[in-house]
Amino acid sequence: MLIHFAQASVILFLLVGWGCRTASVSDGRSESDGMQFTQVQASRFARLALDCVGREYPNKLDHVMNDGGEVQSPSTLHPAFYGCFDWHSAVHGHWMLLRVLRLFPDLPEGPEIRRALHRNLTAQDIEAEVAYLHQENRKSFERTYGWAWLLKLAEELHGWDDPDGQTWSANLAPLARAMADRYMDFLPRQTYPIRTGVHPNTAFGIAFALDYARAVGDDALEALLVARSLAYYEQDRNGPVAWEPSGADFFSPCLMEADLMRRVMAPKPFRRWLHDFLPDLRAGGPANLLEPAVVGDRTDPKIVHLDGLNLSRAWCMWGIASSLPRIDRARPVLCDAAQRHAADALAHVASGQYEGEHWLASFAVYMLSARMEAD
Secondary structure (H helix, E strand, C coil), X not given: CHHHHHHHHHHHHHHCCCCCCCCCCCCCECCCCCCECCHHHHHHHHHHHHCCCCCCCCCCCCCCCCCHHHCCCHHXXXXXXXXXXXHHHHHHHHHHHHHHHHHCCCCCCHHHHHHHHHHHCCHHHHHHHHHHHCCCCCCCCCCCHHHHHHHHHHHHHCCCCCHHHHHHHHHHHHHHHHHHHHHHHHHHHCCCCCCCCCCCCHHHXXXXXXXXXXXXXXXXXXXXXXXXXXXXXXXXXXCCHHHCCCCCCCCXXXXXXXXXXXXXXXXXXXXXXXXXXXXXXXXXXXXXHHCXXXXXXXXXXXXXXXXXXXXXXXXXXXXXXXXXXXXXCHHHHHHHHHHHHHHHHHCCCCCCCHHHHCCHHHHHHHHHHHHHHCC
16 A cells, blocks of 8 residues: 555656646646646545544653653643644644645545544643643743644634634634744744754744734734844845755755745845845756755654655745746746655655654645645
C-alpha cells in the first residue's frame, strides 16, 4: 500500500499541472487545462491524519511541569490535540482533514473525518486547552509554530456554510482568540526576528497569523503583523542563501521571509525588495536554494524534516511567483524549481515511518493548495 501511495502522490502532482496556472477543484478539474485532482489522492492524505489524530503514543510533549501533579498523560493535558506525536502536528492534522473535506465534500473518509472532529473539537476539550495556556510557565508554549497552525485551523473553519463546521468554529473560537492575543502581547516585545528553519521561525508564524487576521477581519492583529513584518524584514538585502539548507530544516528561512513579504508589500515594491534580497533568482540561481534537498534517512526524525523543507519551499516558490508579473525572469525559475521540489517530496509523504507520516501530509496538502492558488 505504501508503494502505491507514493506512486499515487507523484501522479497527484502531475495531475495538478505544470507551470504557474490557476487551478480549481470545485468540480475536480483545472479551469485552465482540464487536469484533475482526484478524491483518491485526497483520501490517501486523509488516511494518514486519521491514523494519527487519535494516536496518543509515541508523544513528545512541550510541557513545563510546575509540580509533581503535572506529570500527566498527553490526553489529560491536551484533550483536543494529543495525537500525531506532538501538539502542533495534531493541530495541523485537524486542519488538513478539514481542508480535504471542504475541497471534496463527497470524500469517502468524510464521515470518519467528521467523527474525529466531533470527538476532539468539543467545547469542553477546547476550554481545557485554553486553561492550559493560562497556567504558570506556559508563555512560550508552541510559540509561534503551534500558534500559527491553530489560527490556520480557525481560518479554515471561518465562514464555512456547514452545520458541523459552524459548531467546531464556535468551539474553537476561545482558543483562537487566546492565540491571537498571544501574538498581540509577544510581537511588540520581540525586538529581532527568529530566522531559523524550524518551528520558531518568525516569518512563518506571522504569515499564517496574517492570513487568519485578514480572513476573520481582525484589523488590530493585521496591523500589528504588517508593522512587525516591515520592521523585521523590509531592509533585508542579499539573503544568506549559501547557508541553506541546514541539516534539520523544514523551512527555508529566506524563502519563508519572501513569502511573508509578498503578503505585506504592494506588487512593485515587493518585486524590488525580492530582487535585492535574492539577486541571483533571475539568472537561475542559487542552485542550493532551487534544487530539492537530499534526505539521507527517513527513519531519523530530524533528517526527515528535509522532506518537509522540499514541500514548504515549493509552496513559498509558487506563492512568490504568483506575486510577480509574468515578464519577470524569476517567475519561471521559481515555478520550475517548485515543480521539482514538489515531485521529489510527494513521493515520500508515506514512507512507512511515523517520523514523517505524522506530519508530512499536512505540508503536502498546504503545498497543493498553494499550487492551485498560484497564477
